[in-house]
Amino acid sequence: MRYSRSLIPTVKEVPAEAEITSHRLMIRAGFIRKLASGTYTYLMLGQRSLQKIVQIIREEMNAAGAQDILMPILQPIELWEQTGRRKDYGPTLSCHVDRHGRTSALAPTAEEVVTSLVAAEISSYKQLPINLYQINTKFRDEFRPRFGALRSREFIMKDAYSFDATLEGLDESYRTMYDAYCRIFRRCGLDYVVVDAVSGEIGGSGSQEFMVPCSAGEDTILSSDKGNYAANVEKCEIGKRPADLAGEPTGELEKVHTPEMKTIEEVGKFMKVKPKNMLKTLVFQAGDKWVIAVVRGDHDLNEDKLNGLVDGDITMEIDAEAAAAGFAIGFVGPHVVVGRDDVTLYVDPDAVAGQFWAGGANDTDYHVKHFNWKRDVLDPLGEAVRQRVIVADIRNAADGDPSPLDDDGVLRASKGIEVGHIFKLGTKYSQALGATFLGEDGQEHPCIMGCYGIGVNRIMASAIEALHDDNGCVLPISIAPFDVEVISLNNDKEAVRNHADKIYNELTAAGIEVLLDDRDARPGVKFKDADLIGIPLRVVVGERGLKEGNVEIQRRTENKAAAVPADDAVERIKEIVNELKEALSPR
């Protein structure tokens, strides 16, 4: 490809909206341009990189026995209603109404479509297992699109779906995908970690995420320093922590006037109490009952964990109803459980101890000091305490917490970008949509499903996020838009031009993908652009070198060029390209 005929709009300045490195570099290097919030055009360089990633995914998925299909982006909304997911997805599901008034969902994922396909076409255990996948555009009306390709409203996803006759079969399908994912990310040159995750709207019994560690990541990962446990903060469990409701009081319960002070920070500052000595008391509605969650002031509640403990769904953001039910919202304390039989308290172990506590007074504009679990909750409730006060892990894990494996491991927090997510789904969709088969026993059974996603654009963004330097992208050869950039440094000189052309033609004929910078630009401009774009190997053909009979070869990861006799250049380049590719080979 000739640079002079290509649209590669590199820029020095970048719109203020690009906050993270990968976004900035993708704009600066001319990989993407924004059309509207959360939607991007991928220009030639970006598109070539995406296609490299797509190709790697295809090869590994096919090698793992999955079959490539293509499903519609327009999905009848009725399918989403049958599985109940229209409600679960809520406004994130983009919909389209056609001239006949039919509503279609713009695919954010395709469990419904693929399951209805299987429902129609699979009837016997002899046809299982099967794994169908596609690489296609997906839509999610994100609450807040941001960070360029990391969270866009429209993106490319590889989504695969396995159908098995048995749970053991599902385990094997899942394991096969796990292994394929490891190969895919390794071939893309990414460091990744696999963490336990929650399955969210997708549903199912278990899931793991493939994360690329980097500070710009939106997800928080907790890993045991023993190296044997890692989980997303949404999922991460916490090891055993001591909790004893019977500690003695630190003093008389003291009521403090705290007008209009509702946040932990405000109250703590006013009363001169640290957040770790305060109780955060949150009110949730569960049908006609109330659930009160108590965590330490410096901790965060994990609603998934709380939900898992409570019968039925809990609802938050119910200030008006809670106030009507007699709760002093903003000033609630755990002892509200005393004297109300419609309240169950869930308390995190770290919010229980014989130490000094401050918290809400259950009276608007008042807080209390010297709150004590034994005196103010345990003793008044008596025997009822067992049903009414439940001590359990209900908060997000934090850096320094004990590992749930109870092996003296300590959890450490870090950030990551989710590039892949694999789920054991079970029969949620196959039951809802009638994807059943006749087993060996002659009985009808629902297919047991798994699903497996990879964010194609996110691979590119996270690769740049993880692999760059001050001058630009440093892309691995497997996903770089080109293998080699040949710079015809003094393109106005015929000898230089001819030699660069010769190298370009010979490399191209050898199947190497080459970008030839044949622009009539000053050398500095060409060097800067080459660094920015980040093609792994740079070849400089210049008047100066050519006089000595040399051209220069430099890897993007090196900061000095090597002079090579011009006649040997093509062979030498081929060797290096092979070497670079070999280093990222799947084996």
Added chain:
RNA sequence: CGGAGCGUAGCUCAGCUUGGCUAGAGCGCUGCGUUCGGGACGCAGAGGUCGGAGGUUCAAAUCCUCUCGCUCCGACCA
């Protein structure tokens, strides 16, 4: 959705508070010349419905209202 901010040349932004000349700068772009191994320099030039609509006024980029778009922040609040 709530809060905040922004919208002026292709890009980055100034001008707006306190209304008043022909609306500016840097980068980029075009032409000519000098340069030519790490984003050169000089001269000449092109390029603007000041997001849109309405209003106030002798006069609006500037003040007011509405609207559209973009960006940032926002679980709970003991």
